[in-house]
Amino acid sequence: MKTRNIALATLLATAFAGNAFAFPVSGEGPFFQNDAVTVSATSREAVQQDAIAHRPAAGAQNAVAAVRAASSQLTRAQVRADTVEAVAHGQFAKSGEMS
Template identity: 50%
Template sequence: MQVKNIAIASVLAAVFAGNAFAAQPASGEGPLFLNEAQAVSTVTRDAVRQAAIANPPAVNGYDAATASAAVKSEVSRAAVREATLDAIAHGFTVKSGETA
């Protein structure tokens, strides 16, 4: 009798779980923002084209050479390491890794 009750309980749990998920919207369907204002652009296609020609996007503006050129430090790696070790010796705790 107990095996039968377990089987019935598992079937009922699956049915009730299916009903709970059936009330939700499917993926990509919600939430629906239908009350947003619809606006028509007043800018002409030629004006947009002329603005694009006047302000072209940067070519290779985000490559590694540009990024490394922007970050130039006058402090050497050895000086930073020595200052860090000196701060640790005077009680500063470095907040990194799993012990932070």
């Protein structure tokens, strides 16, 4: 008796299992699949360069826009000379616990 019930339950489960995933659930797949397919005219190199230039936000501060400093027109040697001159006149950069 138990064997017959187990076999019947297995048969019914197999019969109804095919309809379990007939329609996509929210987030599982697109409902409209008749969209026109277009081919991009952008080259692979251009796409790679754009991806390198605009990296995705990541990390703890991903919601904060990156503040980019203006590019300096001074060379490394000029900045070093200005720093040495400022230290010679008693101007030091604030650093450490007392800053």
